[in-house]
Amino acid sequence: MTGHVVGVDIGGTNLRVALANRNGKIVAKWSGSTTDNSSPKAVVQLIRNAVDHLLREAGASSQSLLAVAAGAPGVTDRTNGVVFATSYLKGWKNVPLAALLRAALHIPAVVENDVKLAAIGESWKGAARGVQNFVFLAIGTGIAAGVVVNGQLFHGPQWIAGEVGYLIVPGTPESPAGRAVPGSLESVIGGEGIRQRWRRICKNGQRNLSATEIFGLAMTGDRLANRVLGQSARILGYAIHNMSAVLNSSLFVLGGGVGMHKALLTTTRRVLQPYTQPSRPKIITSALGADAQLIGAVRLALDTAES
Amino acid sequence: MTGHVVGVDIGGTNLRVALANRNGKIVAKWSGSTTDNSSPKAVVQLIRNAVDHLLREAGASSQSLLAVAAGAPGVTDRTNGVVFATSYLKGWKNVPLAALLRAALHIPAVVENDVKLAAIGESWKGAARGVQNFVFLAIGTGIAAGVVVNGQLFHGPQWIAGEVGYLIVPGTPESPAGRAVPGSLESVIGGEGIRQRWRRICKNGQRNLSATEIFGLAMTGDRLANRVLGQSARILGYAIHNMSAVLNSSLFVLGGGVGMHKALLTTTRRVLQPYTQPSRPKIITSALGADAQLIGAVRLALDTAES
Numbered sequence: 001m002t003g004h005v006v007g008v009d010i011g012g013t014n015l016r017v018a019l020a021n022r023n024g025k026i027v028a029k030w031s032g033s034t035t036d037n038s039s040p041k042a043v044v045q046l047i048r049n050a051v052d053h054l055l056r057e058a059g060a061s062s063q064s065l066l067a068v069a070a071g072a073p074g075v076t077d078r079t080n081g082v083v084f085a086t087s088y089l090k091g092w093k094n095v096p097l098a099a100l101l102r103a104a105l106h107i108p109a110v111v112e113n114d115v116k117l118a119a120i121g122e123s124w125k126g127a128a129r130g131v132q133n134f135v136f137l138a139i140g141t142g143i144a145a146g147v148v149v150n151g152q153l154f155h156g157p158q159w160i161a162g163e164v165g166y167l168i169v170p171g172t173p174e175s176p177a178g179r180a181v182p183g184s185l186e187s188v189i190g191g192e193g194i195r196q197r198w199r200r201i202c203k204n205g206q207r208n209l210s211a212t213e214i215f216g217l218a219m220t221g222d223r224l225a226n227r228v229l230g231q232s233a234r235i236l237g238y239a240i241h242n243m244s245a246v247l248n249s250s251l252f253v254l255g256g257g258v259g260m261h262k263a264l265l266t267t268t269r270r271v272l273q274p275y276t277q278p279s280r281p282k283i284i285t286s287a288l289g290a291d292a293q294l295i296g297a298v299r300l301a302l303d304t305a306e307s
Numbered sequence: 308m309t310g311h312v313v314g315v316d317i318g319g320t321n322l323r324v325a326l327a328n329r330n331g332k333i334v335a336k337w338s339g340s341t342t343d344n345s346s347p348k349a350v351v352q353l354i355r356n357a358v359d360h361l362l363r364e365a366g367a368s369s370q371s372l373l374a375v376a377a378g379a380p381g382v383t384d385r386t387n388g389v390v391f392a393t394s395y396l397k398g399w400k401n402v403p404l405a406a407l408l409r410a411a412l413h414i415p416a417v418v419e420n421d422v423k424l425a426a427i428g429e430s431w432k433g434a435a436r437g438v439q440n441f442v443f444l445a446i447g448t449g450i451a452a453g454v455v456v457n458g459q460l461f462h463g464p465q466w467i468a469g470e471v472g473y474l475i476v477p478g479t480p481e482s483p484a485g486r487a488v489p490g491s492l493e494s495v496i497g498g499e500g501i502r503q504r505w506r507r508i509c510k511n512g513q514r515n516l517s518a519t520e521i522f523g524l525a526m527t528g529d530r531l532a533n534r535v536l537g538q539s540a541r542i543l544g545y546a547i548h549n550m551s552a553v554l555n556s557s558l559f560v561l562g563g564g565v566g567m568h569k570a571l572l573t574t575t576r577r578v579l580q581p582y583t584q585p586s587r588p589k590i591i592t593s594a595l596g597a598d599a600q601l602i603g604a605v606r607l608a609l610d611t612a613e614s
Contacts, residue, residue: 132464133463133464145553147553149456149461149463154456155555156440156554156555156556157439157440157555157557158555158557158586159555160555160585160586161553161554161555162553162555163552163555163585164552166548166552166584166585167552167553168476168477168545168548168549169475169476169477169549170475170476170477170479170481172477174477174545176581177582178584179583179584183552183584183585238481241475242474242475242476242553243553245470245471245473245474245490246452246454246468246469246471246474246549246550246553246554247461247463247468247553248462248463248464248466248467248468248469248470249463249464250464250465274483275483276483276486277473277483277484277486277490278467278470278473278490279465279467
């Protein structure tokens with residue numbers, strides 16, 4: 001099996017590119033910043049340069065390239081290869097990213113939402129290997145889910161299935177979210193929501209902690225930090241319970257900087273312990289961590305090469 | 308096209324059987340009570356007698372029968388033809404209903420959850436004709452959903468996808484539901500939950516109103532009844548909003564005695580008007596009403612005959 005594929009993870013501030021062989025083994029990785037210029041044109045140029053660099057590093061030629069798959073942090077139409085919108089990248093609106101990548105790299109290209117790519121990654125090489133029905137739930141600055149049903153990613157008719165940052169449960173705001181503002185769930189248990197809750201109750205010396213630092217503090221026994229942790233876990237528990245009631249997903253894989261914290265996992269499991277009806281899903285953390293998207297991109301590129 | 312199929316709707320107190328021709332036209336209908344004896348054996352015997360009666364009525368022979376499909380009010384494994392459990396029929400636990408029907412009628416038999424059958428019915432001849440992604444939401448004594456994604460009913464790995472009577476949203480109890488007790492959502496906006504809320508606030512003379520009578524009273528301008536209607540619509544609105552965020556379903560079809568009330572529809576639409584993110588689903592009421600299950604059963608029987 002000769003040839004290579006390219007996996008790309010476009011983040012809000014970072015760009016990561018991987019070159020993999022046809023067995024899916026990553027042979028070289030590159031990462032860079034998009035903070036200077038994150039326009040679609042600049043990002044595609046960065047990807048092109050990164051691919052050249054990776055090919056040299058791996059001693060491979062551009063003729064060996066078979067396909068590229070890229071993940072973007074926003075609503076993405078995989079069929080037409082368009083990133084509709086993302087609040088993380090300035091000026092990205094209806095970007096025909098697949099076409100831009102095809103033109104830049106002269107190979108088949110496919111694009112996908114980054115959280116959905118992470119679900120593919122976990123399903124292929126991570127915590128959900130072989131599981132036909134599961135939810136990858138990313139909790140970082142934002143909150144979104146990659147929903148896998150019957151072994152397939154579920155996108156919904158407008159490509160926005162799994163936009164669970166908008167869930168309304170006890171403890172979240174009940175008022176409607178506007179455009180470009182966080183949804184109810186995200187506003188309280190996204191990284192920024194947790195920080196803000198902490199700032200309202202903490203003592204002055206510890207005002208500027210991140211969500212994971214607050215959870216870490218809770219693990220040392222800090223009473224106020226434990227209160228924030230407990231509230232976050234309860235709200236997350238209701239969200240998972242509701243998704244499980246709708247989808248009957250037996251497994252939830254928590255990812256993202258906030259979602260992967262051990263204290264959040266154990267506290268959420270404890271919260272959900274008595275909720276046995278209609279079923280109690282298993283909750284685990286991502287096995288691939290920050291690499292989930294990139295590995296999912298490699299898998300999608302391999303599928304594209306094979307199809 | 309010759310031959311007939313049988314559609315069966317097994318309710319908590321009523322049994323309905325339809326004989327349809329191969330074009331799906333119902334040529335004769337029968338209904339009876341299951342209150343005297345609702346054991347699986349008794350129900351199958353009733354179905355057998357009803358089919359004999361319907362064949363005579365239609366002037367058809369039992370040789371013309373091609374298939375039967377039956378809906379049951381509980382968790383149903385369509386692949387193995389087993390009704391796992393239902394709180395509406397005494398003694399029904401792991402009932403191999405498809406095998407019992409096959410043995411009684413000597414034709415291919417398939418079983419399905421009744422709300423999922425109603426979704427099939429609405430998709431075939433009702434309010435969701437041609438819609439590839441929608442949710443049929445039944446609100447009567449119980450609450451459950453039939454979820455259709457990409458034109459297919461979604462069952463979940465344990466056949467309990469759509470058990471949304473357990474959803475937890477602002478205004479519902481947050482405590483876990485035990486076995487054989489209503490879920491959080493059902494306990495407040497199922498028919499009995501609405502009655503109970505009304506009894507706590509109403510004047511004595513009107514204590515014993517049903518949910519639909521309370522909604523009817525609200526339409527006449529009664530302040531207390533309007534309060535119950537408004538609360539019910541708000542809670543229903545959150546539940547629909549949450550399901551929509553998970554599934555990206557663009558259409559919700561409300562069915563069931565409570566769900567089909569016009570006042571609930573218009574009030575819920577008003578509640579959800581400002582909730583535009585991630586998307587605002589369309590909400591309509593069932594076009595088939597109480598016949599949705601039976602018509603869905605006929606469709607499933609036709610599919611079974613054709614396969």
